[in-house]
Amino acid sequence: MQFVPRHGLVDANELEQLQEFVDNSTGIFVLTGAGISTESGIPDYRSEEVGLYARTNHKPIQHQEFMKSKHVRQRYWARNFVGWSTFSGVAPNLSHTTLATWEKHGKISQIITQNVDRLHHKAGCKSVVELHGSAYDVKCMNCSFTIDRHDFQEILTNLNPSFCTKSVEMRPDADVELPQDIIDNFKLPYCHHCQDPIKGFFKPDIVFFGDNVSKDLVEWIYSQLESSDSLLVIGSSLQVYSGYRFILKANEFNKPVAIINIGKTRGDKFANLKLSGKCSDILSKICI
Numbered sequence: 421m422q423f424v425p426r427h428g429l430v431d432a433n434e435l436e437q438l439q440e441f442v443d444n445s446t447g448i449f450v451l452t453g454a455g456i457s458t459e460s461g462i463p464d465y466r467s468e469e470v471g472l473y474a475r476t477n478h479k480p481i482q483h484q485e486f487m488k489s490k491h492v493r494q495r496y497w498a499r500n501f502v503g504w505s506t507f508s509g510v511a512p513n514l515s516h517t518t519l520a521t522w523e524k525h526g527k528i529s530q531i532i533t534q535n536v537d538r539l540h541h542k543a544g545c546k547s548v549v550e551l552h553g554s555a556y557d558v559k560c561m562n563c564s565f566t567i568d569r570h571d572f573q574e575i576l577t578n579l580n581p582s583f584c585t586k587s588v589e590m591r592p593d594a595d596v597e598l599p600q601d602i603i604d605n606f607k608l609p610y611c612h613h614c615q616d617p618i619k620g621f622f623k624p625d626i627v628f629f630g631d632n633v634s635k636d637l638v639e640w641i642y643s644q645l646e647s648s649d650s651l652l653v654i655g656s657s658l659q660v661y662s663g664y665r666f667i668l669k670a671n672e673f674n675k676p677v678a679i680i681n682i683g684k685t686r687g688d689k690f691a692n693l694k695l696s697g698k699c700s701d702i703l704s705k706i707c708i
Contacts, residue, residue: 430697441678447529449648453656459513483631498606501576514700516543525708529648534663557625563614579607653679655699658686
């Protein structure tokens with residue numbers, strides 16, 4: 421698989437320990453990251469050799485850049501416009517559907533995902549909170565009017581009827597590489613709800629790099645973690661603090677922690693159990 425890092429076979433003894441971890445929990449708090457979606461064809465940022473940072477010099481969009489510069493917004497939306505059909509067409513993989521099955525059987529208390537791809541929902545999961553928002557919602561930065569991303573795509577298509585280019589490779593944030601002259605000709609809408617052509621610009625309802633998750637949401641998630649039996653991290657290196665804080669809080673709450681991820685994570689020292697391997701290879705072997 422193109423975006424799944426190199427990995428070895430799963431250790432049988434570690435699988436037995438994970439089975440015991442799951443058996444002993446009636447309410448597992450699950451935290452997922454980009455590594456759970458690489459098997460669906462969405463690249464992550466940090467994986468060795470296959471992650472975006474390892475393959476390109478591309479840096480993700482920064483919140484303040486987007487908010488301050490119309491040219492940055494134009495570049496973002498032109499690229500996202502081209503990449504959207506591919507990104508939105510991605511299907512959940514075995515890891516997502518396995519978690520949906522666990523949830524149906526009452527094993528999961530809450531799923532917190534750092535991903536914006538909505539694959540947990542597509543797999544049938546119900547108790548999902550999108551920590552960093554969703555690429556499927558678009559919001560006016562002036563009046564907070566929200567529009568579905570598919571509907572927004574239609575608006576962009578009507579504004580740019582001759583804008584037709586095929587993407588070469590999709591990035592984790594759903595955009596693609598485009599020549600500057602094409603970007604310069606891309607037209608953006610303003611919000612007809614608030615009728616402000618300057619301040620009424622649109623942004624995906626995503627927490628961009630440099631922005632923060634709301635304190636109220638974080639506190640609510642802490643309360644869900646406190647009432648859960650254990651924490652299971654799946655497919656996250658925990659390098660970003662917005663996810664890492666929950667393993668710190670689990671340690672504070674004295675909750676058992678298990679991590680499934682290819683390669684080291686920032687939270688390994690807090691884990692009672694760490695399994696290095698492909699997420700679906702591991703999760704599919706656990707019986708509920």
